Amino acid sequence: MAAYxxxxxxxxxxxxxxxMNLTKRxxxxxxxxxxxxxxxxxxxxxxxxxxAATLGMMILMLPLxxxxxxxxxxxxxxxxxxxxxESRFIRPKVRPYRTANYFALLQQQAxxxxxxxxxxxxxxxxxx
Numbered sequence: 001m002a003a004y005x006x007x008x009x010x011x012x013x014x015x016x017x018x019x020m021n022l023t024k025r026x027x028x029x030x031x032x033x034x035x036x037x038x039x040x041x042x043x044x045x046x047x048x049x050x051x052a053a054t055l056g057m058m059i060l061m062l063p064l065x066x067x068x069x070x071x072x073x074x075x076x077x078x079x080x081x082x083x084x085x086e087s088r089f090i091r092p093k094v095r096p097y098r099t100a101n102y103f104a105l106l107q108q109q110a111x112x113x114x115x116x117x118x119x120x121x122x123x124x125x126x127x128x
Contacts, residue, residue, distance in 0.1 A: 025076070029068030037061040 018024045037057040044053035070077040 026068040029064045033061040033064035033068075036064070 015023045019027050022030070037060055040060050041053050041057040044056045048056070067077050070080075072080050075083075
């Protein structure tokens, strides 16, 4: 009996797995979350009890889990948030459509050349 393995058609979405079927980004984010969350649990446990310590640990670790796992349109969370903040708050709301009118530039150049020719012809008349 033959065993079948599904192969994705779009190989650009395949990411290299480093450890336990996780990418390098996920390993780094999960490791950082563990390094922050576990000590915070034991510190909070002394003062607030198990339930509050667990909730505090989850609140501290959740942003790192989002950084590791969330991806939209092939972009990680920080790039997506950067583009969202730029488009929503930094860039102007109304962006007028402006074109570089090539004909207007040619007309301006022709006008300037006529002005220069007129100045040169006047100076030649005054000399001679």
